[in-house]
Amino acid sequence: MNISSQNIGFAVLFLLGLILAFSPVDEMNVSKVADKELLLSQLHSQSNYVEPEEVADWIINKEPGLQIVDIRTGEDFAKYHIPGAVHIPLERLLDKASLEMLNSDGTIVLASNGNTKASQAWLLLKEKGYDDVYALHGGMNYWVEIFSAPKKPQAPYTDDEIFRYQFRVAAGPVMMGKQVVPQQQTTVTPRKTIKPRRRAAKKKVDEGC
């Protein structure tokens, strides 16, 4: 009998594929519980936070898959929330209905009044297996502060500070969902729009031949 090496290769491939088709591949990877040590180190290095400017940038860019989750009380949410945010109070975060609302494929940004509750919610969601979750740094208090009345940087400022200031001035009206206030006269004339920076940390890597 004459068996070519090509046919042996095909047979092996076919067999391996057949084994996979009848094996519990998907049941094996339910180890969705995040690595505790890793979470701890992320909390420690504060890499669980995302800066408000970056979130504003994503909103302006209509970043696909972005979901802003407001975990404050309903009262606070009704007063003001980030444009496009969904409301899930912290105590109901792990309810079935809430988890169904969460966009598990996209980027989730958690917003509370400050840092603490958002970080706690971050930890809970990470343990639930949500990969792409961030806590809004400074919370809604800081968000409102910098977008409703951005402070001009003091005299010896760096380029980065002035850039952030310009961005806050430009993005502020949209972020606050308010009528556009006339631009006050400043020594630095903000360009009409600040070209938003692409997110640096999560830049996706294109691959291909």
Add this chain to the structure above:
Amino acid sequence: MAPFYKYGFFSEQTGLIVALILGISFGFWLERSGFGYSRKLALQFYFKDNTVLYVMFTAILVAMLGVLFFSLFGWLDITKIYINPTYIWAQLIGGLILGVGFAIGGYCPGTSVVGAVTGHIDALFFLGGAMTGMFVFGEMFPSIEDLYNWGYMGNVRLSDVLNVSSGVVAFAAVVLAIVMFKGAEWAQNRFGKEVL
């Protein structure tokens, strides 16, 4: 437990070095497969040389079976692997453009770099064209942003969309590959002898 980087076995810097080594070996094996030579690549489109199909599909199969079996043995946490997000319509259009460029230019982006560094003049021109294309794309991005995001589906896999287990998808991919290998062989015998 892999993936090593996600589990913090090495830092981002080490990751970059690993990426460099992998990238260099990728380029090396592309060159060794003859992919630094545009005529060899273009011959695929006339069924005169099936190397591209064989090499690429073999690579895909080996990677797929490796990932799934490693996951089955518990060596690899598949949920930690980064999956490129799917923009179905945008990617269909982009794929068509890339295919046309491939057939005309005789290179795809990776192989054009391989061709350029091995001293092929046409690859240098191809790279120049690709750079120009990227520049134009970047400049007109605001006007085509909606197209760019068309059909966003998130980081899905075929098994999620078709709602079957990934093992079944893998088996289908193996069968498809074998059919394609055999089909390409047949096409080469049938059409490959025609004079261009």
